[in-house]
Amino acid sequence: MLEIKNLHVKLEEEDKQILKGVNLTVEAGKVHAIMGPNGSGKSTLSYVLSGKDGYEVTEGSATLGDVDLLDIEPEERAAAGLFLAFQYPVEIPGVGNMTFLRTAVNSQRKARGEEEMSSTEFLKVVREKAKSLKIDADMLKRPVNVGFSGGEKKRNEILQMAMLEPKMCILDETDSGLDVDAMKLVADGVNALRDEGRGFLVITHYQRLLDHIKPDVVHIMANGRIIKTGGPELALEVEHNGYADLMAEEA
Amino acid sequence: MSLPQLKLDATEARIAALDLPTDGWAAPARADALARLRVMGLPGARDEYWKYTRPETLTAVEAPVAAVFAAEETPVFGTVDRLKIVFTDGVFDAEASDDLSLEGVEIARLADSADIHWAKDLYGALETAGQTPVMRPLATLNTAFASDGVLLRVTGKVSKPIALIYNHASEASDAILHHVVKVEQGGDVTLLESGPAAARFNNVLEVEVADGAGFHHVRAQGRDHQRRAATHIFARLGTESAFKTFTLTANGVLTRNEVVVELTGDDALCHVAGACMGDGEFHHDDTVFITHDAVNCESRQVFKKVLRNGAQGVFQGKILVKPGAQKTDGYQISQSLLLDGDSQFLAKPELEIYADDVACSHGSTSGAIDEDGLFYLRARGLPRGIAEDLLTIAFIAEAVMEIESQELQDEINARVEAWLERRRG
Ligand SMILES: Nc1ncnc2c1ncn2[C@@H]1O[C@H](COP(=O)(O)OP(=O)(O)O)[C@@H](O)[C@H]1O
Ligand SMILES: [Mg+2]
Numbered sequence: 209m210l211e212i213k214n215l216h217v218k219l220e221e222e223d224k225q226i227l228k229g230v231n232l233t234v235e236a237g238k239v240h241a242i243m244g245p246n247g248s249g250k251s252t253l254s255y256v257l258s259g260k261d262g263y264e265v266t267e268g269s270a271t272l273g274d275v276d277l278l279d280i281e282p283e284e285r286a287a288a289g290l291f292l293a294f295q296y297p298v299e300i301p302g303v304g305n306m307t308f309l310r311t312a313v314n315s316q317r318k319a320r321g322e323e324e325m326s327s328t329e330f331l332k333v334v335r336e337k338a339k340s341l342k343i344d345a346d347m348l349k350r351p352v353n354v355g356f357s358g359g360e361k362k363r364n365e366i367l368q369m370a371m372l373e374p375k376m377c378i379l380d381e382t383d384s385g386l387d388v389d390a391m392k393l394v395a396d397g398v399n400a401l402r403d404e405g406r407g408f409l410v411i412t413h414y415q416r417l418l419d420h421i422k423p424d425v426v427h428i429m430a431n432g433r434i435i436k437t438g439g440p441e442l443a444l445e446v447e448h449n450g451y452a453d454l455m456a457e458e459a
Numbered sequence: 460m461s462l463p464q465l466k467l468d469a470t471e472a473r474i475a476a477l478d479l480p481t482d483g484w485a486a487p488a489r490a491d492a493l494a495r496l497r498v499m500g501l502p503g504a505r506d507e508y509w510k511y512t513r514p515e516t517l518t519a520v521e522a523p524v525a526a527v528f529a530a531e532e533t534p535v536f537g538t539v540d541r542l543k544i545v546f547t548d549g550v551f552d553a554e555a556s557d558d559l560s561l562e563g564v565e566i567a568r569l570a571d572s573a574d575i576h577w578a579k580d581l582y583g584a585l586e587t588a589g590q591t592p593v594m595r596p597l598a599t600l601n602t603a604f605a606s607d608g609v610l611l612r613v614t615g616k617v618s619k620p621i622a623l624i625y626n627h628a629s630e631a632s633d634a635i636l637h638h639v640v641k642v643e644q645g646g647d648v649t650l651l652e653s654g655p656a657a658a659r660f661n662n663v664l665e666v667e668v669a670d671g672a673g674f675h676h677v678r679a680q681g682r683d684h685q686r687r688a689a690t691h692i693f694a695r696l697g698t699e700s701a702f703k704t705f706t707l708t709a710n711g712v713l714t715r716n717e718v719v720v721e722l723t724g725d726d727a728l729c730h731v732a733g734a735c736m737g738d739g740e741f742h743h744d745d746t747v748f749i750t751h752d753a754v755n756c757e758s759r760q761v762f763k764k765v766l767r768n769g770a771q772g773v774f775q776g777k778i779l780v781k782p783g784a785q786k787t788d789g790y791q792i793s794q795s796l797l798l799d800g801d802s803q804f805l806a807k808p809e810l811e812i813y814a815d816d817v818a819c820s821h822g823s824t825s826g827a828i829d830e831d832g833l834f835y836l837r838a839r840g841l842p843r844g845i846a847e848d849l850l851t852i853a854f855i856a857e858a859v860m861e862i863e864s865q866e867l868q869d870e871i872n873a874r875v876e877a878w879l880e881r882r883r884g
Contacts, residue, residue, distance in 0.1 A: 258838045261830065286840035298835035302853025308836070311849065316840035351853075352835075368839060 209407040210234040210257075210376050215268035217249075217256050226252045228432035229268070234376065234407040241410045241418055243443060244429035245451045250411045251295055253429075254380045258292040259285050272376055286312075287319035289375030293365040293382050295411075300352040305364070308352045309334060313371055337370045341397050358385035366397040377401070378409045383417035395420030415447035430455050466500040469518060470596075473501060476520045477604045483572045488583035492602035495587070499594045508593050511773040511805045512715055512744040517597060517689045522633035522659030525685035525712075534624075535653045535679040535874050539866060541622040542566075544609055548627060548657045549634025551607055555624075563615030564648060569608040569637060578610045578639045585665040585693035589719040593748065598691040598717070601663040605637030608663075613646035613672070620649040620677075620867075625656030627683055632657035640666045640674065642700075647673035649864065655683040655711070662690040670697040670724055676704040677867045679874060680714060684740070687713040698724030698753070705862045707871050708735035708743055709878045715744040722749070722756040722784075732761040732861035734871075736878055737770030737802075744773035745793070751784040751817075760791040763858045765851055766802035777809040780817050789819035796854045797827055798847075848879040 210233065217227035226249050234240045244250055256263050257270055259282035270277045275288045300308070314324040325333070338348055341363045353361050362382050369377055379398070383391050398408070398421050410421055418426075418440065426442040427434045428451070436442065436454055446454070462470070474496070479489060502514040516523050544566075545555035551568060559566040567576070583602040589595060611621065623638070634657035642648055646669070656662070668674045680688060688711060696702050708714055718731050735743045749758045764772035774793035795804035806823040828850055836846035852875055859875075862868045 260834050260838075281843070282834060282837040283840050283842050283846075286838055292838055294835065294838075298831045300829075300832045300835065300850070300853065302856040303836075303849055308839070308849075311841055311845065312836075312839040315842060315845065319840065319842075372840065 209236045210270070210272055210409065212270045213268050215253070215256070215270060216266045217252060217263050218266055220262050220264045226263075226432055227256070230432070230434055232427065232434060234409055236407050237404040238424045239402070239408040239410060239421060240425045240427065241412060241423040241443060242427045242429050243412060243415075243446055246413070248429045249432040250429055251380055254292050254378045254411060257285075257378065258282055258290060283315065284319065286372070287316045291369050291372055291374035291377045293362070293369060293377070293379040295380040295384065297353050297361040297365055299354045301354050303352050305348050305350055305352050306334070309368065309371055312368065316372060334371060338367055340400070341367050341370075342393060343367055359387070359390035362386060362390070362394055363397070366394055370397065370401060375405065376407045376409070378411070380411045381413060382410075383412055383414065391417060392420060415443045418443045428454055462500040466503050469503070470496065470500045472520050473518060473600070479603060484574055484576045484579045485569065485572060485582050488579075489603045492583055492586075492599050495590070496596055496599045496603060499596045499599065501596050501600065508746070508775070511775070512713075512742065516687055516713060517659070517715065522631055522657070523687065524630045525627070525658035525683060525687070527627055527630060528655065528683040533877065535681070536622055536651050536870055539620060539622070539651070539870060541620040541651060543622050543624055545624045545626065546607065546634070546636065546656070548629050548632035549606055549636055549660070552626070561617060561619070561621065563613060563617040563646065564621070565612040565614070566621070567610045569605060569610060576610070577612055577641065581639050581641060581665055581667055582637070585667065585695055586663060586691070588695070588721065589691070589693045595691060595717060595719070597661060597689045598663050598693070601635055601637050601661050601691070605635045605663065608637040608639070610638070611640045611648065611650070613640065613642040613648040615646055617648040620651045622651040622653065625652070625654035625660070627655040627657055627686060630658060633659045635661045637663045638665070640664065642666070642668045642672040642674050644669045645671055649675040649677070652676070652678040655681065655686040656688065658686060660686065660688040660690070662688065664690070664692045666692065666694040666702070668694065668696045668700040668702050671699045672697065673701040674703070675863055677862055677871070678704070678706040679871065680706060680711060681709040684710050684712065686711050689715045690717065692718045694720045694729075696720065696722045696724060696727040696729060699726045700724060701728040703730040703861065703863055704732070705858070705871070706733040707874060708733070709874065710737070710741065711743070712740050713742050715746065717746045719748045720750070720758070722751050722753050722758065725754045725756065727753060727756045729756070729758040730861050731759070732858045734763045734765070734855040734858045734875070735772065736765045736875065737767070737772065738882060739768040739770060741766070741770040742773070743771070745776070747776040749778050749789070751778070751780045751787045751789065753784060755786040756784070757788040758790070759861065760793070761858045761861050762793040763855045764795040764804060765798065765855065766795055766804060767798035769801040771802065772804040774806040774808070774823065776807075776821070777811065778819055778821070780812040780814050780819065782813040784814045785816040787814060787817040787819065789817065791821035792857075793823045794854070795825045796851060797825060844883040848876070848883065851879060852876065
């Protein structure tokens, strides 16, 4: 589904290489996790895949199905089925959460040549999904992420994911800043979306999220590279021994 | 103090080209205004108050030609139940207007006036009061020479808005209108204004809001590209009264909107807001002067400007808190969204406070579209243009929300959306 080959990325404004040859394939129906110390390039990878400005791909490729991601605009990547749950969801004052969600759903449908969702249908679906994420009517009405707590922002990301039904979901530290209950809620939201046709790439700093969202494959990223790949047991190993050993092995 | 020769000549030339109506109840006020105008002179490029906006085309003897825009697809306020009063190039159009009768308000026209009229005490009086400490000669010219206007005496709560619709039909039209509104105790009215009016439009609105009365004003200036307008609103607010004005300006080569409000009764409320959208040859100036001369009053100024392709925005806003005007709550914000590097926003916010127990704040910002917000929206599938428009509407929202009526907010938002959509193509 998602295929990243030898991806090299530097900052556009500076001569700083951040990703130094990332190789990664996420198959449909699978959950892959990426763990790694701060600054290893995990967020950069998620941003480059979704098309944020400021990065330059110097080598390599990234495809989603038969779509060359790096060649198209962020909105086209979204319409092609890529979704990024942001590490830091952006506050957008003045834009109502509902308006935003509806415009997003319908923009993607339009781009794919599908029929737009009627407002009644949309309302019905959004209420249902919001409910299971304990997002109340007030949160839906408020401007996007403005005044939301850390946990509310992350739940809002999952709500968007649920509404957009992407093929490939990237979650960037969706667990950070969440207490145990909130994390459980978010994990349930993600698990509800697990499906044969859908791939997940879960970026996390800690193993604890992976207790709730069980990964099929775990990758360790350090210094702009995937330095080790293994099963769920790799996450536990990191939990006990930290990254230092792995990085020493690599060096 | 005598005027510089150039200014004197320009003023006299302008006066010579106009007819001074000499009959009716307004004649003394007109004569007085003419005398005052001769002393102050029309604005010139060197005047401090015209530092950011060139007055020449507003004061010239002839109005610069302005192409007439095709009729609007969807006229603003078109779906609002309202009483229509139509002027075309400044001339009253009886046929297109509704019957000038509505419960709770007495409606008359300036041009109709006989020898005695309730408006006699107000016509030109608020304009005169608004001449200190800064002179506003275009308003004085208006008081002297206005050809028509509406006179509203509001005695009760008026059930629907009164809408002044200004059509533009001739390329070189030069319209001068002067309206007087007196909202008596307990009265409440909404006044709408829309349309380009003329190639050049000089409009004055004098509003007296009595104790406990309310006045709501929503204006949509637009959409002709080449039109010019100089407008003034002068308002005097009584105890526990409310005054709210909002202006949306789309297009127009030159617009200068001045609002001068004096809060004279305790516990009064004054909201002055505006949003403008300019693309290319567009210069928009909001000049506001709020005087607090009573206790425990609130005033808010909220102005937003969206500028692109070299469009220019100006904001001059002042809050003056007189001695004794304790517990004043004054707020002023002016912001511009510059959609490219060519556009420009000039702001001169001022506070002058002579009371010690007040809370006043002001701020002015200028910035580009928020890149993080834009990326977030695009990452959710919103095409760039739609995402930018959404952020633009959001930027303007704070000003639009100053409008009390939801229906009128929706009208204004629809107009903003349509304007953005046309530009997206
Ligand atoms: N836009 C940027 N400007 C400057 N440095 C950046 C930028 N994006 C990423 N970096 C740098 O790249 C490295 C990787 O960052 P990031 O991808 O956020 O790592 P992680 O998500 O693994 O913590 C860090 O050293 C970070 O400072
Ligand atoms: Mg990160």
